[in-house]
Amino acid sequence: MDKLIAAKSEPLWNTNNKVISIIGGLVVLLFALPLVGLNSFYLHLFIMIFMHAVMAQSWNVIAGFSGQISLGHGAFFGIGAYATSFFYMEYGITPWVSILFGMFISGVFAVLIGIPMLRLSGHYFAIATLLIGISFQVVFQRWDLVGAASGLWVTMTPEDSWIALQFHSSKVPYYYIFLFFFLISFFAVWVLSRSKLGYRLRAVRDDPQAASSLCINVANYKIIAYVISAMIMAPMGSLFAQYILIIDPDRVFNIEISIIVLLITVLGGIGNVWGPIIGASILIPISEYSRIYLGGTGGAVDLILYGLILMIICVFRPNGLISFIPKNILERKKQR
Amino acid sequence: MTSEIILQAIVTGLMMGLIYALIAAGLSLIFGLMEIVNFAHGEHLMLSMFSSFWLWSLFGLDPLFSIPITILLMAFCGVLTHYFLIRYILKAKMLIQICATFGLSIFIRSIAQLLWTPDFRNVDKPLLEGRIELGSVFIGQPQLYASLVCLVAFIGLYLFVTKTETGLALQATAQDRHAAEVLGIPSNKMFAIGWAIGLGCVGVAGGMMANYFFIFTDVGINFALFAFVAVALGGFGSIIGCLYAGIIIGLVESLGGLLIDPSFKLLYVFVIYLLVVIYKPQGLFGRY
Numbered sequence: 001m002d003k004l005i006a007a008k009s010e011p012l013w014n015t016n017n018k019v020i021s022i023i024g025g026l027v028v029l030l031f032a033l034p035l036v037g038l039n040s041f042y043l044h045l046f047i048m049i050f051m052h053a054v055m056a057q058s059w060n061v062i063a064g065f066s067g068q069i070s071l072g073h074g075a076f077f078g079i080g081a082y083a084t085s086f087f088y089m090e091y092g093i094t095p096w097v098s099i100l101f102g103m104f105i106s107g108v109f110a111v112l113i114g115i116p117m118l119r120l121s122g123h124y125f126a127i128a129t130l131l132i133g134i135s136f137q138v139v140f141q142r143w144d145l146v147g148a149a150s151g152l153w154v155t156m157t158p159e160d161s162w163i164a165l166q167f168h169s170s171k172v173p174y175y176y177i178f179l180f181f182f183l184i185s186f187f188a189v190w191v192l193s194r195s196k197l198g199y200r201l202r203a204v205r206d207d208p209q210a211a212s213s214l215c216i217n218v219a220n221y222k223i224i225a226y227v228i229s230a231m232i233m234a235p236m237g238s239l240f241a242q243y244i245l246i247i248d249p250d251r252v253f254n255i256e257i258s259i260i261v262l263l264i265t266v267l268g269g270i271g272n273v274w275g276p277i278i279g280a281s282i283l284i285p286i287s288e289y290s291r292i293y294l295g296g297t298g299g300a301v302d303l304i305l306y307g308l309i310l311m312i313i314c315v316f317r318p319n320g321l322i323s324f325i326p327k328n329i330l331e332r333k334k335q336r
Numbered sequence: 337m338t339s340e341i342i343l344q345a346i347v348t349g350l351m352m353g354l355i356y357a358l359i360a361a362g363l364s365l366i367f368g369l370m371e372i373v374n375f376a377h378g379e380h381l382m383l384s385m386f387s388s389f390w391l392w393s394l395f396g397l398d399p400l401f402s403i404p405i406t407i408l409l410m411a412f413c414g415v416l417t418h419y420f421l422i423r424y425i426l427k428a429k430m431l432i433q434i435c436a437t438f439g440l441s442i443f444i445r446s447i448a449q450l451l452w453t454p455d456f457r458n459v460d461k462p463l464l465e466g467r468i469e470l471g472s473v474f475i476g477q478p479q480l481y482a483s484l485v486c487l488v489a490f491i492g493l494y495l496f497v498t499k500t501e502t503g504l505a506l507q508a509t510a511q512d513r514h515a516a517e518v519l520g521i522p523s524n525k526m527f528a529i530g531w532a533i534g535l536g537c538v539g540v541a542g543g544m545m546a547n548y549f550f551i552f553t554d555v556g557i558n559f560a561l562f563a564f565v566a567v568a569l570g571g572f573g574s575i576i577g578c579l580y581a582g583i584i585i586g587l588v589e590s591l592g593g594l595l596i597d598p599s600f601k602l603l604y605v606f607v608i609y610l611l612v613v614i615y616k617p618q619g620l621f622g623r624y
Binding site for chain 1: 421572606
């Protein structure tokens with residue numbers, strides 16, 4: 001009990017000073033990296049790491065914090081991607097605004113999906129989300145307004161443009177945009193994990209009955225977590241759409257997206273803010289390199305690796321790679 | 337829209353439903369035993385269809401005769417799955433169990449894609465061909481026999497689980513692992529048997545479907561989804577529930593496709609699933 005109160009009253013910044021300085025150093029390093037003159041493959045690698053880390057973090061909020069396993073999280077990624085491209089092409093609205101639209105639409109969908117579905121628990125919820133993910137793909141493949149199966153080809157601006165969020169000459173602006181969103185999302189989730197809301201979500205995860213006996217409305221908190229998670233996921237879809245400029249249902253609603261966020265989080269450490277970073281920075285380079293050297297001909301070698309890694313982690317290290325790091329270093333100051 | 341077309345859709349749905357029922361029964365048996373959902377079930381179905389295909393294409397064995405071999409292969413595959421993966425995660429959290437079988441499904445599917453490429457294949461000129469005309473309803477022979485074989489296999493499975501000693505031991509393990517162990521029923525062996533039988537069911541369904549269905553690496557996804565739905569609908573762990581649920585799903589799929597729009601088949605099944613699990617979370621016949 002004493003520990004619990006101490007944990008609650010601990011201010012946000014009361015983390016080990018060494019850890020803060022290491023993190024600060026890393027952030028500065030990340031900002032400085034493009035100045036060194038990375039070639040565009042490495043920029044792409046970093047962009048993918050940032051993007052997947054945020055996507056995994058979004059999944060971490062619903063699965064790690066509130067304990068609901070969503071196997072169809074790609075749906076929100078797709079909604080975000082379609083929102084920016086559609087509004088830009090139809091009404092000329094700048095992606096900066098329609099990212100917010102995407103977040104909003106995803107949030108609304110999360111509420112609509114969440115109200116009936118989060119009453120389900122465990123396997124029932126997992127199967128339902130699997131169906132949701134595929135339903136979105138099916139609906140968008142048939143929906144003529146958004147280009148049906150051929151998708152949307154974003155109209156290109158002749159030159160680089162911050163308003164249209166398109167850069168053709170260099171990947172550096174994308175790098176900074178993704179880095180910015182990466183930092184914001186992680187900071188938000190970090191704050192969330194240490195806020196009252198975060199503690200309540202974990203209470204819901206660990207013991208729903210005990211939580212509801214403490215006047216925590218279990219269903220409501222699950223919905224809140226689902227909405228937050230969806231709203232973190234959607235901007236990544238939007239930015240990804242701006243990054244590749246062609247989106248179609250098979251790409252942005254692909255079940256592979258739902259798989260990879262799960263894989264990254266489980267690999268890094270589920271329920272931990274740092275898990276997705278570790279997972280993404282290990283898995284994405286593996287996948288990009290294996291695609292270069294092994295795949296490319298529909299061989300799906302990277303998927304074989306994903307499946308294998310997922311099984312090995314589940315059997316030998318169910319808490320993810322983060323469990324190799326002593327607990328007290330990252331989370332909070334050493335117990336006095 | 338005449339009554340004949342609707343009758344045709346009902347017959348088609350019924351035949352599909354019996355196949356879903358058998359696939360779901362395997363899933364349900366495994367879940368009932370160790371409370372693990374086999375998310376690789378569709379991939380196991382795909383493997384059994386490919387086994388049927390390769391036996392035909394390499395040795396000229398008709399899918400009808402290769403079924404025993406397919407069943408044995410799948411049962412062996414089930415034992416392997418249990419031995420190399422499942423027994424390590426029996427005590428793990430549900431999340432880890434889901435991730436592990438999900439990982440297995442990705443692994444099997446992508447290995448198959450690497451080995452056999454994602455091409456569509458089919459068995460050319462199987463013994464079962466043609467169709468029967470019953471009044472105004474056309475019934476494809478392979479479909480008819482597939483569903484009949486599945487029904488027989490289903491009844492066999494049901495009798496096995498409820499009447500034989502091994503079946504009763506399986507049930508005992510499903511009800512209380514530790515109590516069953518006290519009575520001298522080795523739970524680990526029972527789990528392996530459960531996996532063998534569960535995937536054996538898939539072997540029957542896959543082997544019969546190889547007669548008329550296209551065989552490709554992603555074939556299992558839709559069947560597995562419907563099997564998940566059937567298991568949840570019938571109640572996790574209930575075998576007889578799978579039969580009813582499978583038939584309901586088959587009918588909803590074909591009637592919905594006929595009356596509304598065939599491209600949204602999945603959505604109708606999904607709506608049924610949501611309605612059932614929200615109003616009756618333990619399913620129609622479930623004990624969980």
